[in-house]
Amino acid sequence: MKLAGLKSIEDAHEESVWAVTWVPSTETRPALLLTGSLDETVRLWQPDELVNQGKMTGHCLGVASVAAHPSGHIAASASLDSFVRVFDVDSNNTIASLEAPPSEVWQLRFNPQGTMLAVAGGGSASVKIWDTTTWNLFATLSIPRPEGTKPTDKSSSKKFVLSVAWSPDGRRIACGSMDGTVSVFDADRGKFLHHLEGHFMPVRSLVFSPVEPRLLFTGSDDTHVHMYDAEGKTLVGAMSGHASWVLSVDVSTDGAALATGSSDRTVRLWDINMRGAVQTMSNHTDQVWGVAFRPGGMPGRLASVSDDKSISLYDYS
Template sequence: MKINSLKNLANAHADGVWAVAWAPATQSRGALLITGSVDETVKLWKGDELEPERTNTGHALGVVAVAAHPAGTLAASTSLDSYVRVFDVDTNATVATLETPPSEAWLMQFHPKGELLAVAGGGSASVKLWNTNTWQLEQTFMVPKSEVTTDNKSSEKSNAGKFVLAVAWNLDGNRLACSTMDGTVAIFDVARAKLLHTLEGHSMPVRSLVFSPIDSRILYTASDDMHIHMYDVESRSMISAFSGHASWVLSVDVSPDGAALVTGSSDRTVRLWDLKMRAAVQTMTDHTDQVWSVAFRPPGGDGVRVGRLASVSDDKSISLYEYT
């Protein structure tokens, strides 16, 4: 397996680019790339050419995350302005505007069947699930509090460190994982709205996580501790740990065939990892600043024979790669 650089688009945004996702292909068009920036805009690009399609200007502060509905028709963006904006990918029309308290809308992901949108709740120590038909808040999953020892009390319940950064659905949509600032990962049984357990092993914030597209038990996490972990969420066991980045690992994604991982880091590199070898096989240096987000293009679309991968950076650029 390998990735080849196809294009690096400098000054794609007027400020650092923090978020990237793919809107899957539909019957009328190919997949589109969605990017979100500190410049407060969300931009849509033709997936193979990186030619601009549309710009969405609805946010009042920097865009933290973008996500696409599995049908490819809708997308959502979260911002430091505490709003989640849902819009039509092909017309830019606003579908819904979801308001949250300050610091309570971070990374998000649509359910595999598209019926829910899970949003990491930041300082609320929760994950909020929004119904994508009514855009009403359907459920809130609370991340458990930590035990903290103080001078005055032997054990005091506290939410210290439980700032929820990212969320991920498994392939079946029956498990939801969320990561926190203190390095733990909570696993929920969605149907029963029940916390199953927490996964430990990271010593610093976990900013990104993704389930395998071929095995609902397998979860990959990326952390500021410079490591990527592979967990079995059912047995609560860490299968493997990957190391090689020289600084924080800010983003992780898994290839549609389930054979490779890609990571973006504040060491300014993008790395490709062979999951059979459990080792890095390639390091890309297209960016000149930290790489905030990476994303493989989902399968589907007429004439699509090779994979695509995108990365975005504080250097304001987008890089597009071919994955084979």
């Protein structure tokens, strides 16, 4: 497996680019790249030339996360002002503006079926699930407090939920928090199942393997990527190599490769079977906040975004 640089856009945004996702193709257009930035905009890009397809404003403060509905028509973005803006990709019309005070919003993900939107709820120590037809709050999955702690205890704020991921079958939700624990929920029953321990620093990104539904990858500030069996509660492996925080992880559609973006300014490609890094891309000049494999068929594409305001596109083969 191998990455080959295709195109890089310098100054794609006016400020740091913090979030990236692929909007799946529709009948009328191919898959697009969606990026969110500190400059309070969300922008659309057409691969492989990364032609700017539109700039969407409507957020105050930086855009921390973007997510696209599997249909490819709808996308959502979350910003530091704790709003989630749901909009039509092609027309840029706002469909809904979601907020669940006092919970702030961090990473957000649609479930593979497209019926739900999960939002990492930060200090509320919960994941908020929104219904994508009515845009009403469907459920709040709270991480149970450790026993014996009072609500006023300082440590409770450590279960600050940063990241969220759906299993490919949509039955499990995993969320990562500031203290490094990963919590697994039963999505259907809205029930907390168990914690996965091993990290002791914030887990900013996590993703399930599209091939093996139990296999969960987590990236943490402790510079490691962990592989968990989310059902069996076991740490399958730990991979080290980044010199600084792992900010973003994504698995290729064939489930063989893992891409990570890190504060050490590199994008790494990992062979999941070998459990080792096979390639390191160092074209970014600042922290790489997001990496995303294009869903669907060949040819494989990986996009990365960085604090250096640039977007890079790679061929994955």
